[in-house]
Amino acid sequence: MRILITGGTGLLGKALIETNKDLHQIWAIYLGNYNMSNGKKVMYFNVDICNKDALEDTFFKAKPEIVIHTAGTANVDYCENNYDQAWRSNVYGTKSIIDFCKKYNSKIVFISTNAVFDGKNEPYSEESIPSPINNYGRMKLETEKIVKNSSLKYIIARPILMYGWNNKYERLNMVTWLIQKLENEEKINMVDDVYENPLFNLRCAETIWLLIKIDKEGLFHIAGKDVVSRYEFAKTIAKVFCLNQDLIRPVSSDFFRDLAPRPSNTSYNTTKIERELKIRPLGIKDGLLLMRKTQRE
Template sequence: MQKILITGANGLLGQKLIEALKDREDLSLIASGKGDSRLPDTWSDQFIWESMDITDPLAIEQVMSNHLPDYIIHTAAMTQVDDCENNKEACWESNVTAVAHLVKSCEMHDVHLIHLSTDFIFDGENGPYDEEAVPNPVNYYGESKLAAEEIIMKSSCKWAIVRTVLVYGLASDLSRSNIILWVKDSLESGKNINVVTDQWRTPTLAEDLAQGCILIMDQSAQGIFNISGKDYLTPYDMALQTAEYFGLDKTLISKADSSNFSQPAERPLNTGFIIEKAKSELGYSPKSFMDGIGILSKQLKLADS
């Protein structure tokens, strides 16, 4: 039986991975996070919880030597882009130093590391990008994630880097919203919203991203894989599709461009991913953005029932 260690298991992707893997009889799951589990109580007999601070090499080594996992799916990171810009030391510790600790432990115990990265390693000058594109980050978050990739690529452990884009979804006990919920809540309360038309992304349903990671694990795939949605959209497009799905007033949505917003961290304009490699080599098949809205809508109804 293979053992899988998931870092950041309380987060959106972490929860989707646990949900997708918890009933598999060929796997033993070790879920980890900083502090206590916030996963649903009904799942608690289907994984082992380990409180693990990824910035502490002794804590990592203790968990690794106790469980000797075959794979680590490393989802834990500091991902709030403006927080990373404002607190560079904490960002580097969480996104780079922690990865160096994990890599060292993976090398020591012969563990296959599956690491989550981002489209923000690119400058957004000529997206969408394939796996061969040359990174050039425009903010500190992107710099930290690129530095982590470089550490992994130089390592002697088996590795796969999963690059993704604008992940959205619903999970238990999560405070962070997403563009679909923000648009839905704003329009339902009659608010006018300004949404940018000059940024392009391939938004990714969290369930699809989890499936991509699982395909990599099941096939022991190595290398870099773009795992994202298939639709190339602006946030304005995403807002219109959300309004259309829920039957809300599109006239409340106004066009804006990035210069209208003042944020500590610069955002790359046109990112998004070409996902042909993941489709052909892994059998990856993501949902459309409209289908993703439908999945969220069902989950919202279940959560309210």
């Protein structure tokens, strides 16, 4: 199958390429001041998804049967303080992707977020009513609606807080950031009143490939098994990677007054995806142990 992945060097895009067990031919779009080497089943294109001419050229080369759209601006604070630039990436860019999916009759797998919820009515299922409290969540909800109204065959996947080894050129995630800080023996303040069920990136990618393989459509929540606070998660990370837990201090969200608002508990009910895919979510310790066994870049 011919697959186009946007955000091909991001945390999820990288994982999708690494878990391509059915050996689909992949065209991977990324945006950065670095070059990626093509592999046997992957070709990289350095393309801004908001550049419609360059994007159209990539679609013409790939002629994708499926587009997995992971690209966008996911930094919550950046989205809060730079609305126009973030909207261009998250909304306009997605509209461009959809236009070319229509032209090439491509099914779209759109990657959304738990940030579409306000954190007051957990656990959230696919039937829960979104109510975002920051710009990032509002943009992702708007793009979900655009996908649903596009007339395309679609999957909307909402991964929760994701972790794993990131591409060395891309921004750190919570686990790689924490490892870096603790290896440098830096003290860390971590909120103890924000809860999620963290998700290992390779497991997320495997789940998306399975959704594609059995030709599912619609909305799916993807998450890990364990609901924990960021502080509890940080302590577990330190323990698994044999780092100093005493450097981690619990604080409330009020400690970070200058940051964009975050929902307090967006943990998921994963009954739907467990039932339809016959899978079981991975616990954080098991996920971190799997991560520890794999090679960091």
